[in-house]
Amino acid sequence: MDKPVGLTSFQVVGKIRKLLGVKKVGHCGTLDPFASGVLPVCVGKATRVVRYMDGYDKSYRCTVNFGAFTDTQDREGKVIGGREPSFDELERMKANDFADLRKLFYELDGEKEQLPPMYSAIKMAGKPLYEYARQGITLDRQVRKIRIYNSVVHGIIAGKILSADFSLSCSKGTYIRTICDELGEASGFGAYADALQRTRCGPFSIGSAHTLEEIEQMFADGRISEFLLPDDIAVEQMPRIDVTKEEAGHIRLGQQMPLEMFKDRINLSDEEYIHSKPHFCAYFMGNLLAIVLPDEKEGRLILRIERMLA
Numbered sequence: 001m002d003k004p005v006g007l008t009s010f011q012v013v014g015k016i017r018k019l020l021g022v023k024k025v026g027h028c029g030t031l032d033p034f035a036s037g038v039l040p041v042c043v044g045k046a047t048r049v050v051r052y053m054d055g056y057d058k059s060y061r062c063t064v065n066f067g068a069f070t071d072t073q074d075r076e077g078k079v080i081g082g083r084e085p086s087f088d089e090l091e092r093m094k095a096n097d098f099a100d101l102r103k104l105f106y107e108l109d110g111e112k113e114q115l116p117p118m119y120s121a122i123k124m125a126g127k128p129l130y131e132y133a134r135q136g137i138t139l140d141r142q143v144r145k146i147r148i149y150n151s152v153v154h155g156i157i158a159g160k161i162l163s164a165d166f167s168l169s170c171s172k173g174t175y176i177r178t179i180c181d182e183l184g185e186a187s188g189f190g191a192y193a194d195a196l197q198r199t200r201c202g203p204f205s206i207g208s209a210h211t212l213e214e215i216e217q218m219f220a221d222g223r224i225s226e227f228l229l230p231d232d233i234a235v236e237q238m239p240r241i242d243v244t245k246e247e248a249g250h251i252r253l254g255q256q257m258p259l260e261m262f263k264d265r266i267n268l269s270d271e272e273y274i275h276s277k278p279h280f281c282a283y284f285m286g287n288l289l290a291i292v293l294p295d296e297k298e299g300r301l302i303l304r305i306e307r308m309l310a
Contacts, residue, residue: 002209037198056202073177082190248284259301
């Protein structure tokens with residue numbers, strides 16, 4: 001889906017649930033209400049693959065305004081500091097095409113640590129952090145390792161507000177609002193996210209995403225197949241093994257099999273790889289049957305079925 005600005009991800013799920021008349025509906029990768037863009041929504045039995053979508057890399061396009069910090073790190077928050085560039089500073093920046101400011105964006109690339117913002121949906125003691133933040137409470141949060149790829153500055157405007165239009169790709173759990181806040185620190189002016197669009201989430205991209213209005217119209221016209229996708233798209237990033245008819249029969253019955261049976265498809269000589277318990281998509285004749293993984297039982301290696309999808 002192409003989530004609109006102004007709705008929470010939960011509200012979007014509620015609208016899809018009501019439209020399709022399906023109880024089980026879930027989503028991958030929460031978007032803030034002020035953000036728009038790609039929101040993968042799983043319907044019915046496809047909710048079984050949500051857990052395997054958690055590790056998706058994502059891409060965003062963002063407008064960041066310099067000159068202020070806000071408590072939410074976006075345009076909806078209260079200004080808590082920062083300063084606007086002076087006339088002389090703006091003239092110096094314009095003279096070299098904002099080279100110093102552009103450098104800050106290019107330096108984003110790579111692995112780094114990020115402290116999740118208090119205004120986030122991360123839960124502590126059963127409550128999302130934003131509930132504590134609204135009460136003026138700040139809690140200790142764990143720093144996360146994230147990775148930023150391909151930061152690109154599309155343009156910088158020094159009008160009434162100094163702002164930059166940029167895009168980047170990143171690992172899961174990255175907060176773009178916090179990236180904007182960090183750019184504000186590095187620039188010395190303060191900064192916050194003014195507009196944010198997710199352009200990609202794993203295999204799903206904005207070019208093939210549908211708005212709520214489009215989905216409602218297609219549903220009314222009986223064109224459901226135009227927006228409902230097969231669930232194996234959601235796990236195409238996982239390694240695949242094709243199984244025989246006999247093996248498929250065991251999987252359908254939920255029976256574990258000796259891992260040795262799959263030595264032609266799984267590298268059993270790499271002990272570190274096997275003990276990391278990599279997940280595989282098990283296919284039979286082109287159809288996704290289950291998510292399986294190596295495991296150990298009573299001292300022997302087996303192929304365990306984690307999730308039936310057939």
